[in-house]
Structures are given as structure tokens and as C-alpha cells.
Amino acid sequence: MKRMTILSAMAATVVGMTAQVNAPEIDGYLSRGTLMYRDQNYQGAIDQLTQLKRMSPDSHQAEEADFYIALSRLYRGELSEARQLLEAFIGDYPSSSHMLTALMSIADCDFYESEYEQALARYNEIPESALDLAAAEDYRYRKAYSLMKLDEWDAAMNQFASLRSTKRYSNAARFYQGYIYYAQGDYDKAKELLSSVNTSTAPGNRADYYLTQIAFTEGDYDKALSMARKAMNTVAEFTPEMQRIAGESLYNLGDEAEAVTYLEKYVAATNDPKPSALYILGVSQYKSGDLDEAVSTLGPVTACDDAxxxxxxxxxxxxxxxQGNVNSALLALEKAYRMDYDKKVQETAFYNYAVAKMEGGRTPFGSSVTMFEDFLRRYPDSRYAPSVQEYLVTGYMTDNNYEKALASIERIKRPSSAILTAKQRVLYILGSRDLAAGNVSQALKRFQGAKALSSQNKAMATECDLWIGDCYYRQGKYTEASKAYSDYLRYSGANSSNRMLATYDLGYSRFGEKRYSEARQNFEKVVKQPGNLGQDIVADSYNRIGDCHYYASAFSEAAANYDKAYSLNPEAGDYALFQKAMMRGLARDYKGKLEIIDDMMSRYPTSGLMPSALLEKAESYVALNRADDAVKVYRDLVKRYPTTSQGRNGYLQLAITLMSQGNRRQAIDTYKEVISSYPTSEEARVASDDLKRIYADDGNLDDYAKFIASVPNAPKLEAAEMDELTFRAAEKAYLNDNAATSKLRDYVSRYPGGQYEPQALSYLATAAVNAGNEADALQYATMITERYPDSEAAEDALAIKGEAEYAAGNGEQALATFRKLESRASASRNIHAARLGIMRVSRDLGKYDDVVDMADRMLASTAIPSTQKNEVRYSRAYALAQLGKGDEAVKEWQQLAEDMDDLYGAKSAYYLAQYHFDNGAEKKARTEVERLVDSNTPHQYWLARGFILLSDIYRKQGNQFEADEYLKSLKENYPGEESDIFMMIDQRLK
Structure with a gap:
């Protein structure tokens, strides 16, 4: 085992040896052991004295042996064993003459283990006056050293001062005093002391190291260089630092080439090189064109929050x-600009930032407009100011935050023509995004503002007419919509790509105005020359042409156009076939009508038109005097769709048909079933009136009254006149006074269970939805579904109730409501609302098979609104991916990602990139995510997710700097507050 270096003479009293050293007896072993200890042969001492312990020594001999074995262990560096032996010795020999030395030695164990605070506490318990001269010197030296290590400079300095006159510790005391002055920054006193020590032995051999550091710190680079070269091989552990001093001194003296040689050696030999050395080395690499190495070397230096x-x-x-990597350049240059240490660096960084922006660079949510304005405020006279002012205009358009861009433009008192052109463009883009998000009123204001700037860009102003028309159409203002579409067609060029779209939209607005002849002319233009419109639009136009002919009673012409619609888009042809059947019926071709209805039902078994088709089929049998067949269809209808309005009507028509057949008893029972099963429905009121007449004819009105009284909520014999007058007044106020609801609420309060309560509650629920009051909407909708489950209002109420429950986070409850709505919905819009709700809730609950099923049903129908089609397609793709059908999902995501202004286009773009990344296709993932972050999508959450994924890709490719800088920039600039975004950033930076 390696021996410990001893800094002092040993302070132990050696027992006088009376026996011969070579004697084989116990005294001989004791003599030999103590002599070996004195000669620093500690292993020999341990061997001799251990043997003595085996020979039945007396108490004095055992005490001496234990004492010297413990000290031998201590000076061999076996500190743990020595501590145990010394503590045992104190316990075994409390009156020993060696007690003071044993206590001192335990303190030494702490000292040698660098437990300076504990060592100092033990030394302080030992009275220095009780020690002999050598031991007292050791005592003061070790206390001084411990105080120094604990940063108690003054106390340490005093202790070392007391050792200056000693022979053994004079050199060490001067060195450590010099070191303390060095550590405190008093370089003059440090130099005086460090220059006076003997450098041939430790610790004086370290003096040149600190003298070199002082020379370097004081800027005496010639001296620092000379001393570093001299000290470089004095102490091996100091060699790398001396190489750094030599390198940085040479750099400051202008010899960069030799400086780099030293610094390269220093960096190679050091795990954590100093930023100053890395900076010099990195700048040299940059100048020599080693750009990759420069970026790698300078990367750690950026952690320094200084010049x-x-x-x-x-x-x-x-x-x-x-290197042409403008995105990463932007990240670094923005950081350089935002650090406020060196103004020239700041100016240069900003100019280069502008250059990178001009070349199309991107930063996560970085506001270039804000930076340019800030730069002009700080440096109005900068040589770069003219270039920055010019770029400020284009910056409005390249920056992703159009709201801030618009606010910046509004602050300009005298905007130039270029600024006004930018403002028109910003308003146009914001309007299109507001409309996509459903903020129709705000979108309309934006487009009208952009149109008012027509002198800047007439073509854009004309395009605004198309969007203004869409806004008015969505608000139900068909006359205003028609005017806007007409203006677009009047002022747009003959080759405008949107002319046919405007013509199609004009057809719809005129259709909404009930100007069917003019609407038909618009739709006919579309089908004759559709341009870039899709086949589904052409098919829809044929449907509307058919509708226009239908309203004009031109049934054969209507049927012909429904045929064309079906042939163009058979996958969603249920409406066309159904309407064609209706035309046959209106032409009194009931057999033809039946054939088409049967064909339609077989082709589209999940169509929302099935209840209506069965009802029409039964009525056709009635028209053909095939009452028995009609009865069968009516029974099928009420069995399959009992809770729909068509099903209830089927019950009513079944009763009427049975009555016409003379089946009086069955007819009465059917009427009663309608009333009993659906007492709050309109069909129950009609059935009640018919049943009343039948009983009146039979002279059994008393029986009728008893029956009606036995059915809860059955129609009353007479409606209260005041009830109706109150409701009509409330309804009028609601319809004509901006959806005022106070009178409706008053009616519901005054007439609970009144004849018109379902309709009043329906108005209140709709008003609450439009006002964004989900709680009131849920309350009113629930009242309808619980009190009047069979009323026509109940269908819409279920839709409202499901949406409110879904918005409140009650997924399972919402799912049950939407399922109920699907089973009883008669209107196509409510069938779609039910299926859309089921799809959304199932998506959130992880019921992906149900998501795909509902999406397929909606996509197979013409009833799906175009504004929701993308959500349905996205949800289907997402569910397919979760079900392990990634290839199918990718195809759908790719199509949706073509339009990233749309929310589901942005989400699809993200999930497409994430899918490729998760499956190891990093190149594809990077291509897709870069399309997302370059798209300027308004959906900031998904844009942020895209930047995080881009960082993951960089990190996986080994580009740590760019990976981290993207995250840092995102954290600083992201305008949203979603906690998961910041959590993902922090996790990756850690």
C-alpha cells in the first residue's frame, strides 16, 4: 500500500527498550517493532507488534503494541483502520500516557481525509500547551491548512504567521500566505511571498503556477508566457493550465498560430476547458474556414452571459x-443581438440577422417586425438603418404573427405605400384565418378593411369580395352575399382561377334568396365549364339545378339533373337518388318511384335519408291502392326508426291507412299507441284530433276523455288562448329583436308545461349556444329532452345537449346523448351532428374503431358540411394510425397537409412528420416538419409542436447546438400558455 506523505516529524514518545533488539522474547518484538516504527518501516512495525500480541503480553506491552500499530496504520495511509484502532485504544487505555497523541492522531485522520471542519473541531479540543514543540508545530500547521481550506482567511493567515520562524514549516507557511493573498486578489503581497519560497520542494514547487496566473491576470503577457513555458513541466497536473496561459498570452501578443498550438493541446487534455480558450480556438477555426469545428468549439462559450x-x-x-444554414444562423444571431454587452457586435449581429431573414430563415415565433422596430429605436443613425427600414415592410409578411404585424402598422403615423400594401395583405390573411376558425364577424371586418385599400392592390381587393360573400352567406344574409359575389364576378379577370367558385357560391346565395331561376343559371354555368372545381362540386351543382327545377315544378328536368349528379358522384349519391324518386312520385309514376327508392335503400343502407325513404315508399303504396303493402312498410318504419319524426309520422299514417281499410279497431289502437308512446309530439296532437273525431262519431267522447286523462302529458282537450298569445309575443321578440330572450324566459316561467314550451326552450337553447353559454344551453336542452322527448324540438335539443356535455369534458355522457340522437334523428343535419359527436368523443376516449366507422358513414353522405369534412378525414387518419394502419393514415394526412391554414391540415402535417420520425424515417420526418414550420400556419400550438419535433430530429442527428437553440428560442418567443409545450421544452433541455 502506498505510504502517506508525512509533512512533520512524528510526535510520539518511544518507550525505552531494556531488552535486546534481537531477543526472541516479547521484549525483543516490542523493541524491534518500535525501532521499525521510528525508522518509518511501518509494515515491519505492524508485523512485529502483531506477533507480540499473540504471545500473551502484559498490559503495558499490549498498550505499547496497540498504540504503535495504530500509528503505523495511520502513516501507511490506512485511515479507516487507523481511526478504528485509535478509538479502540482510547477506550481500552483511558489513562495511557499516549492519550494526547492518540487524540491528535484521530484529528489527523479527519485532516488527511479532507474533512477539514471536523478536523478543526478535534484540534480545538486539544490544548496546544500540552504538546511538545514538534507536535505543536504540526498542530498549528494542520489547523492553519484546515482554516485555509474552509476560507477562513484571516485566522489561517495568523496561524501560518506563527510558523514562519520554524524550520520545518517556514517555507510552506510563506507559500500558503502567498496563496491566500492570491485568492483574495492582493497580487502585490502574493508576489512578494510566492517569490521568496523554495521552489525545489512541495508546496513551494507550486509557486510559479500562481505567479504565472498573476502575470497573466495583470496583462503582462510576455512574463506570463515565459513563466508558463518554464512551469509547464514542473507539476504535471498544472501542465494543461500552463498550456492555456501560454496560448492565451501568445494570442494577446499577436502570435495566433503558435497560440492555437498550445490551446489545442490544452483542450485535448482538459475535460472542461475554459470558455476563453475555446473562444480563441473557435475564432481561429472560423477564420481558417473550419466552420463545423468553429461551431462545435464555440458552442459551450455561448453559455457565458457576457461579451x-x-x-x-x-x-x-x-x-x-x-454554410447556407440560414435557420440556425437566425437562432444564433438573434441571441447575439439580444445580449446587450457590445454595441458593435449587436449591430453586426442584427444586420446579419436581417440578411438571414431576407434569405428565408425562420425562428420559432420570433417577431422580426418587433426586432427591426427595436433596432431602429436603439440605433436610428446606424449604417444599417436604411436596409432595416426597407426590410421592415417585407418583415410584416414573413413574420408569423400577423396580429402583431397589424398592430405595428397601425402605430405608423404616415404609412408609405409599401406599408399600406403590407397592411392590405395582413388584413386579407387574418380575415381568411378568422373565417377558417369560425369567427365570421371578425373575418368580415378584416376583408372589408382590405377591400378599402383597393388602391394598393386591386386584384386583392377583388378577391376580398369573394370572401365577403362567404361571410355574409354564413351569416344567412343571402342578399348581401349575392351582391359581393356579383361584384367579384364583375371586377375579376376572365381568367381568374376563382371565377367558377364565385359562380357556384352566387348560385347558393341566390338559392338562399329563393331566386331559383337565377340560381339555376349560375349552377348551369358551373357544370358547363367547371374549371378547377372538383367533380364533387359539379355533382352538387347538378343536385341544386335539380332542386331549382323541382321548385319550378319542372319535375322531369329535375330528375334528369339528379341523374347527372348521381353518375358523377355515386359514392355520395343518396340524395340524388332520393330526389329522383320524389320526382317520379310528383309525376305520378309511383312504380318508378318505388323502384328508385328500393335501389337507393340497397345502395346506401346507412344513409340519413332511410327514414324518409321508407315513409315515401309507404305513401307510394297508398297512392297505388296497395294498402296492405303500405301497412307492411309503415310497420317496418316504426320498428326500425320509432323515435324519428318519420317514424312517428309512420305511426300516424299507419293508423290512417288502417282506417281507410276499415280496420277501425286496429286504427284506434294505433292512434292510441302514437299518443301513449309520444304524448308530447305533434303527431300525438294530430292523432288526438283524429281519435276525438272517431270517438265523437261513435258517441263515446267520455271514453276519449278518460283515455287522454290516463296518458301523462297527452294533448289537452283545449289550448289556453293566453298561453298561445304570450308565446307568440315572445317568439316575435326573439325573431325580430336580435334574438332577445327575456320574453321567452318569462313565458317558460309563467306557463310551465305550456303548449309551446318545447319551442320556447328550443329558442332559448339556441340563443345560449350562439352566445357561447354552454351551461345555459345544456340546461335548456336537457329540459326539452326530459319533458318533451318526442317533440320535434327534442332532436335539436339532443344535438345541443351532446355538444355542451362534450365541451364540459363529460365524454361518456356526451357519447350516450349522441348515440341517442343518432337513433332518433330524422333531419340529415342531426344525423350528421350525432355521428360527428360520436366520432369526436370516441376519438378522445380512444375508441378508434368507432371513430373509423362514424367517419366512413359521414364521408359516404352528401350531408357532411365542407367546413367539417377535414376534421372527419383527420380523425379517421388519426384513428387508423392508432389501430396500426399507418400506411392508410399517411395517405390521408398527406392530402390534408396541403392546406396548413386549416387546423386539421396543420395537425395532419405534424402527425405525418411524427409518424415518420417514430418509424425511423428521419429524412422524411424532417422534410414534412420543415414544411409545417415554413407554412406560417396560424395554429401556433401545432407550429410549436413542429419546432419541438425538429429539435428532436437535430438531436438524433447529433446536432446538439441547433437542437438546443431551437428550444431556447421557442421558450423565449412562444406566445401561447399551454403548459405541455413548456414542459416538453424543459425536459429536452435538461
Missing amino acids: MGQSAYLYIGQAYLK
């Missing part, structure tokens, strides 16, 4: 610019 760290960011940014 050097700022300059390191500048060099890294410039290196990336030279």
Missing part, C-alpha cells in the same frame, strides 16, 4: 450563414 458569449453567438451565426 465573449455574445461574440461567440455572432461567429456561430456568421459560420452558419456561410
